[in-house]
Structure formats: C-alpha cells, structure tokens
Amino acid sequence: MQVELSLEQIAEVRPGIEGSVNVWIGPQSYFDARHLIIEDYVGWGPRAKVLGSTHSGFPIDISMVQTDLKIKPVRIGA
Numbered sequence: 001m002q003v004e005l006s007l008e009q010i011a012e013v014r015p016g017i018e019g020s021v022n023v024w025i026g027p028q029s030y031f032d033a034r035h036l037i038i039e040d041y042v043g044w045g046p047r048a049k050v051l052g053s054t055h056s057g058f059p060i061d062i063s064m065v066q067t068d069l070k071i072k073p074v075r076i077g078a
Contacts, residue, residue: 033051053069
C-alpha cells in the first residue's frame with residue numbers, strides 16, 4: 001500500500017517543514033525532525049525514518065532524556 005501526501009498535509013502533521021512539490025512519502029514513515037527540508041521530486045521509501053536531533057548526554061548525572069537536545073537540519077533531496 002502506498003500513501004501519497006502533499007507537502008501541505010505533511011506540514012499539518014509537523015509544523016515547520018520546508019519543502020516543495022511532487023513529494024512522495026512511503027507508509028510507516030516517521031518524522032521527528034525539528035528542521036526538515038524536503039526538496040522537489042523526492043520519493044521516500046516504506047519504513048523510512050528521520051530523526052534530526054540527539055541528546056547531549058551532559059550532565060552525566062541525570063537521565064539522557066533530560067539533557068539538552070542538539071538539533072540539526074535534515075535535508076532530503078532528489
């Protein structure tokens with residue numbers, strides 16, 4: 001089964017997405033990108049995932065999920 005979403009539909013799910021036209025996103029895709037750029041004519045296969053951040057891990061005496069996030073842009077181009 002294929003699911004096609006317009007950039008507008010994707011932006012409703014994840015505000016802040018930048019991108020263009022004719023973008024295909026596969027089923028079971030996962031976004032957690034804080035700065036996602038999708039360029040023209042991108043096909044994204046099934047079960048693809050994007051995560052655009054990681055935890056700093058500091059200070060080491062607290063839980064990893066409590067540490068600061070390092071956020072980097074994720075650019076998906078054709």
